[in-house]
Amino acid sequence: MTTRRAFLAGSLATPLILRMEPAFATPEEMQNAIDAFTGGAEVTEGRVELDIPMLVENGNTVPLRVAVDSPMTDDDYVEAVAIFNEINPLPDTVRFFFTPLSGRAEAQTRIRLNGTQHVHAVARLSDGSFWSAQTNVVVTAPACREV
Amino acid sequence: MAGQVERAEGGAAPRLRPPRDICRKARWSGAVVAAVLAGAAGAQDGRVSTYEQMAPELRAMQDDDFSNPGLLWAQTGEELWAEPSGADEVACAECHGAAEEMAGVAAHYPDWDEESGQAVDLAARINLCRQRHQGAEPLERGSEALLALTTLVALQSRGQPIAPSEAPQMEAVRGQGEALYSTRMGQLNLACATCHDDLAGGRLLAAEIPQAHPTGYPQYRLEWQEMGDLDRRLRNCMVGVRAEPFAAGSQEFVALEAYLKARAVGMEMEAPAIRP
Amino acid sequence: MAVMINVPETAAPGEVVEVKIIISHPMETGFRTGSDGKLVPRNIIHELTCRYMGQEVFRAELHPAVAANPFFSFFVTAQESGEVELSWVDEAGETVTETRPIEVG
Numbered sequence: 001m002t003t004r005r006a007f008l009a010g011s012l013a014t015p016l017i018l019r020m021e022p023a024f025a026t027p028e029e030m031q032n033a034i035d036a037f038t039g040g041a042e043v044t045e046g047r048v049e050l051d052i053p054m055l056v057e058n059g060n061t062v063p064l065r066v067a068v069d070s071p072m073t074d075d076d077y078v079e080a081v082a083i084f085n086e087i088n089p090l091p092d093t094v095r096f097f098f099t100p101l102s103g104r105a106e107a108q109t110r111i112r113l114n115g116t117q118h119v120h121a122v123a124r125l126s127d128g129s130f131w132s133a134q135t136n137v138v139v140t141a142p143a144c145r146e147v
Numbered sequence: 148m149a150g151q152v153e154r155a156e157g158g159a160a161p162r163l164r165p166p167r168d169i170c171r172k173a174r175w176s177g178a179v180v181a182a183v184l185a186g187a188a189g190a191q192d193g194r195v196s197t198y199e200q201m202a203p204e205l206r207a208m209q210d211d212d213f214s215n216p217g218l219l220w221a222q223t224g225e226e227l228w229a230e231p232s233g234a235d236e237v238a239c240a241e242c243h244g245a246a247e248e249m250a251g252v253a254a255h256y257p258d259w260d261e262e263s264g265q266a267v268d269l270a271a272r273i274n275l276c277r278q279r280h281q282g283a284e285p286l287e288r289g290s291e292a293l294l295a296l297t298t299l300v301a302l303q304s305r306g307q308p309i310a311p312s313e314a315p316q317m318e319a320v321r322g323q324g325e326a327l328y329s330t331r332m333g334q335l336n337l338a339c340a341t342c343h344d345d346l347a348g349g350r351l352l353a354a355e356i357p358q359a360h361p362t363g364y365p366q367y368r369l370e371w372q373e374m375g376d377l378d379r380r381l382r383n384c385m386v387g388v389r390a391e392p393f394a395a396g397s398q399e400f401v402a403l404e405a406y407l408k409a410r411a412v413g414m415e416m417e418a419p420a421i422r423p
Numbered sequence: 424m425a426v427m428i429n430v431p432e433t434a435a436p437g438e439v440v441e442v443k444i445i446i447s448h449p450m451e452t453g454f455r456t457g458s459d460g461k462l463v464p465r466n467i468i469h470e471l472t473c474r475y476m477g478q479e480v481f482r483a484e485l486h487p488a489v490a491a492n493p494f495f496s497f498f499v500t501a502q503e504s505g506e507v508e509l510s511w512v513d514e515a516g517e518t519v520t521e522t523r524p525i526e527v528g
Contacts, residue, residue, distance in 0.1 A: 057201075057202065057369075057423035058369035058423040060370060061369040141353060141354075
């Protein structure tokens with residue numbers, strides 16, 4: 001376990017601007033990452049609900065919710081959902097792994113988006129099929145930024 | 148050093164920040180500001196917290212304690228509150244009891260400190276306790292530990308109305324704050340009042356200009372990805388108009404906060420707030 | 424490391440309950456330059472696992488695009504009284520495990 005002291009020391013040492021400056025992923029790289037996840041299998045659009053605000057005031061912390069339509073029984077459930085982005089430095093964003101005991105193939109987190117782009121969610125089901133959804137997110141900048 | 152304020156009436160040439168434009172496109176250009184000045188809707192009648200202008204997701208983030216990252220700082224604050232500290236090896240809790248005893252305290256800061264004969268904000272008040280009552284060194288302004296304790300104390304006033312100090316000396320401090328608030332500053336030669344009174348509700352770049360009520364400090368700004376105090380927020384605004392910001396914890400910032408709190412009298416405290 | 428975890432204290436058998444967790448962590452991307460002009464070394468929490476009744480129920484694999492002070496919400500089917508265990512590990516090798524009781528009945 002971290003002690004509180006270690007936590008404080010670590011945080012104090014952290015300068016204040018946390019922003020991803022380089023933007024070097026491309027939509028092609030994202031497609032490669034998706035192919036690596038699916039093993040090249042066909043991906044059908046549908047069954048996946050990807051909830052991200054269409055317009056966000058700050059790309060540093062963007063709420064994301066994903067849910068897949070599934071009974072979540074022992075022989076029919078969602079194994080994984082992977083989130084991909086087009087233009088952050090790395091196309092992989094976050095992956096969720098579910099089990100029948102999850103009861104619901106749904107999760108939320110907060111992500112960083114290095115500018116306006118499409119975000120993709122790809123779900124792998126226990127029958128080996130892949131399903132997806134995508135959404136475009138417009139990221140605006142706050143006016144008084146930290147320098 | 149104290150910030151360089153350019154008075155509208157003229158005077159010595161202002162010292163300007165070097166143009167360190169490291170944000171991609173975020174500095175305000177004169178043209179952007181002119182556009183805002185021309186197109187703004189003007190000040191609103193009623194006072195509203197910036198909370199009301201935020202997207203529903205951000206309001207939800209603030210409203211749920213298991214989702215609001217500011218509560219992480221409060222939790223660290225709880226640990227510090229109970230931990231004996233300084234040469235006297237005494238914890239805040241030993242004198243003050245549970246943190247809940249601090250209910251309503253943050254709502255009347257900044258307040259007057261008789262002993263030093265000056266106005267202090269909540270963070271400075273906590274540091275006075277460290278020095279006078281714990282025999283400890285003051286915590287650095289803006290440090291994780293000071294923010295954690297300040298957040299914990301401020302949290303105890305959540306939902307309570309802002310109730311500015313009635314200490315008679317605070318009148319003059321608020322007067323100084325009001326003067327600073329309406330003084331043009333920086334290369335863009337704008338006063339706080341230009342944006343937050345005259346142009347509130349209008350837009351600057353993509354951001355809606357808020358009325359600048361200090362209801363939610365310390366706050367978790369998504370831009371910072373951590374908690375910060377009002378000083379830091381005001382430094383962001385001053386850098387925005389390319390003025391040399393006042394020093395953290397300076398009397399100028401205390402005066403500005405005292406004025407902003409008076410301007411927001413009766414509004415609900417909401418620290419730790421979320422802001423973009 | 425400050426953390427907040429919300430697991431309902433009680434649930435009916437078979438009820439699908441929401442678990443929420445938020446952890447203080449800078450999630451250093453490795454792409455950011457510090458005040459000294461040098462790149463700040465990457466250090467992110469890269470895995471978060473939830474176990475219940477001796478089984479993995481949910482797991483997340485995190486990349487630098489997960490925001491600082493990571494927040495997660497997900498679901499668990501309540502079956503028997505016991506503990507919901509959450510553990511996570513960052514790239515500096517820091518592993519943390521926390522448990523919360525749940526009463527099912």
